[in-house]
Amino acid sequence: MKVGIVGVGNVGATVAYTLAIQSEVSELVLVDKNLDRAKGEALDLTHGVPFIPYVSIDYGDVTALGDVDLIIVTAGAPRTNESSRLDLARANTELFKKLIPSIDAVNSKALYLIASNPVDILTYATIKFSGRSPERVIGSGNVLDSLRFRSLIGQYFKVEPGNVNAYLLGEHGESAVPIWSEAFVGCTPLRSMEGYDKKDMKKIFLQATSVSKEIIDLKGSTYYAVSLCIKKIVQAIYRNKNKVMPVSTLLTDYYGISNVCLSVPTVINRRGVSRTLKIPLSKTEHKLLKNSANILGGVLDDLGLRVE
Numbered sequence: 001m002k003v004g005i006v007g008v009g010n011v012g013a014t015v016a017y018t019l020a021i022q023s024e025v026s027e028l029v030l031v032d033k034n035l036d037r038a039k040g041e042a043l044d045l046t047h048g049v050p051f052i053p054y055v056s057i058d059y060g061d062v063t064a065l066g067d068v069d070l071i072i073v074t075a076g077a078p079r080t081n082e083s084s085r086l087d088l089a090r091a092n093t094e095l096f097k098k099l100i101p102s103i104d105a106v107n108s109k110a111l112y113l114i115a116s117n118p119v120d121i122l123t124y125a126t127i128k129f130s131g132r133s134p135e136r137v138i139g140s141g142n143v144l145d146s147l148r149f150r151s152l153i154g155q156y157f158k159v160e161p162g163n164v165n166a167y168l169l170g171e172h173g174e175s176a177v178p179i180w181s182e183a184f185v186g187c188t189p190l191r192s193m194e195g196y197d198k199k200d201m202k203k204i205f206l207q208a209t210s211v212s213k214e215i216i217d218l219k220g221s222t223y224y225a226v227s228l229c230i231k232k233i234v235q236a237i238y239r240n241k242n243k244v245m246p247v248s249t250l251l252t253d254y255y256g257i258s259n260v261c262l263s264v265p266t267v268i269n270r271r272g273v274s275r276t277l278k279i280p281l282s283k284t285e286h287k288l289l290k291n292s293a294n295i296l297g298g299v300l301d302d303l304g305l306r307v308e
């Protein structure tokens, strides 16, 4: 599979490295508005090729994306702890308004995987600006948030985080919803685990949703864990895995939620989004998910993005 990465800053360059060393992507094309940066990253990665599974690494502007199968978009101003959700949404939507049609002019078929923030808004914007069917545009959404959530639960109960099944759904951001009612450690419902404490679980949720702010304060941006999430989504696509992941996707009557992109359990394969899965929700979880959808819908309306 040939993969293009648009925006090779902290996240894009780390995604390129992760895909190069750990996956079966055969060709990578690095694109950045700063062509020197794209060239520098391509050269640096290329020098490691004798020590990794073979991958051809090219660089260029958007015209280099003509024959790629998947376009990962990591371009854009990063989230800072000062900028509001709406400020960032406005700035990066303006960027996407020009970027996506310029990509489409050379490639109208590739799948899109969006990681730029706010990812739910930009996933919706990409569907609108590219005219792709919604199944062909995936947002990395809460794959990262759910990974953090699972890691923290695993640490708390002293079990391998891979054995924890738990989702943060909804917005990739402040209104994310913890699905406690369907969280499991192995096959044991979380609430039946020895040592379960509701207050501690609430702290875990708050930590999972605020840790990106802490990392941004500490080192400016986050890029390692998200790159591993993107690699997992890419593998689900090229291996046609039908893997269930909490990615951001356009919803149509998901428990009454429509015309907004947010994260719910979604089956991913070679064609993109195969379908969403209806996880049983408690009344509170349903209310919180609706609230998250309303918040995101409000941003889409403020930006004049909503298509009826």
Ligand SMILES: NC(=O)c1ccc[n+]([C@@H]2O[C@H](COP(=O)([O-])OP(=O)(O)OC[C@H]3O[C@@H](n4cnc5c(N)ncnc54)[C@H](O)[C@@H]3O)[C@@H](O)[C@H]2O)c1
Pocket: 006, 007, 008, 009, 010, 011, 012, 031, 032, 033, 034, 037, 074, 075, 076, 077, 078, 079, 095, 099, 114, 115, 116, 117, 118, 119, 140, 141, 144, 172, 221, 222, 223, 226
């Ligand atoms: N979804 C997630 O879980 C997640 C996690 C971390 C970061 N992010 C997001 O990823 C994005 C990138 O973050 P970063 O830390 O890599 O930022 P960065 O500033 O290091 O990199 C952004 C890159 O995009 C390039 N760029 C900007 N406009 C472009 C255009 N029109 N065409 C091509 N390239 C362009 C810049 O030159 C730069 O190299 C941000 O929006 C950030 O919030 C998302």
